[in-house]
Amino acid sequence: MNERRSVLNTRTITQTALMTAVMCVLAPMSIPIGPVPVSFTNLVIYFSLCILGTKRTFLSYTVYFLLGLAGLPVFSGFSGGVAKVVGPTGGCLVGFFVMILLSGYFIDRFGNKFIRFAGMLAGIAVVYAMAMLWFSFVMQTDLKTAFLACAAPFVVIDILKMLAALYFGEKIKRRINAN
Numbered sequence: 324m325n326e327r328r329s330v331l332n333t334r335t336i337t338q339t340a341l342m343t344a345v346m347c348v349l350a351p352m353s354i355p356i357g358p359v360p361v362s363f364t365n366l367v368i369y370f371s372l373c374i375l376g377t378k379r380t381f382l383s384y385t386v387y388f389l390l391g392l393a394g395l396p397v398f399s400g401f402s403g404g405v406a407k408v409v410g411p412t413g414g415c416l417v418g419f420f421v422m423i424l425l426s427g428y429f430i431d432r433f434g435n436k437f438i439r440f441a442g443m444l445a446g447i448a449v450v451y452a453m454a455m456l457w458f459s460f461v462m463q464t465d466l467k468t469a470f471l472a473c474a475a476p477f478v479v480i481d482i483l484k485m486l487a488a489l490y491f492g493e494k495i496k497r498r499i500n501a502n
Contacts, residue, residue: 335379338499342371342383346397347390353399358462358472359412359454362399366484368419369426369443373492374499377427384423388416414457414473415450422446436489443485451477 346367353360371380391403398407398416408416429442455469462469 338375339379339383339386342367342375342380343386346371346383346387347395350387351397351399351401355400356476359415359458359476360399361477361480362415364399364415364419365422365447365450365481366488368423369485369488370492370495372423372427372430373488374496377423377431380427381420381423384419388420391416409461411458411461412454413461414454417457418450418453421449421453425449439489440485443489444482447481447485 346364349367350362350364353362368380368384371383375383387397391397392405392408394404396403399412407413423446426443426446429445430439433439433442451474454473455466458464458473459466459469464472
């Protein structure tokens with residue numbers, strides 16, 4: 324029994340560390356389109372939720388966040404440090420914690436892809452709200468300006484990310500669990 328438990332723990336740790344590494348590689352590769360870039364962070368989070376589940380994704384993102392907070396260039400645009408977290412895009416970085424819990428709830432508990440997708444939409448809506456409020460405060464702008472910078476340009480792109488994670492994430496999870 325202890326041998327089985329050890330294998331599961333080793334596998335869990337390895338998968339979680341791997342997703343953290345994937346996030347550290349893909350998240351900095353952003354596409355600048357204005358004050359808030361298109362980031363691959365939420366794409367990796369969606370895949371991680373579909374493959375690992377909420378708890379391990381939360382752990383993976385926490386490690387990633389702490390690495391960036393410590394100054395490693397893992398945030399969008401190959402940046403890191405406290406200044407990035409408290410800067411104009413910090414609301415997204417903090418909002419991803421809430422997104423993981425909310426979207427993960429639906430992904431972990433429901434097999435129906437439409438319900439999972441609805442959970443992902445709810446999660447990203449919270450990120451948009453937090454990003455807009457944070458951006459508005461830091462940049463001293465109104466909410467309309469914050470909406471145009473932090474949400475409007477990303478809706479279609481984020482929906483495509485969600486659909487890709489739902490489709491391919493299940494295939495990857497089945498493949499990993501088959502071995």
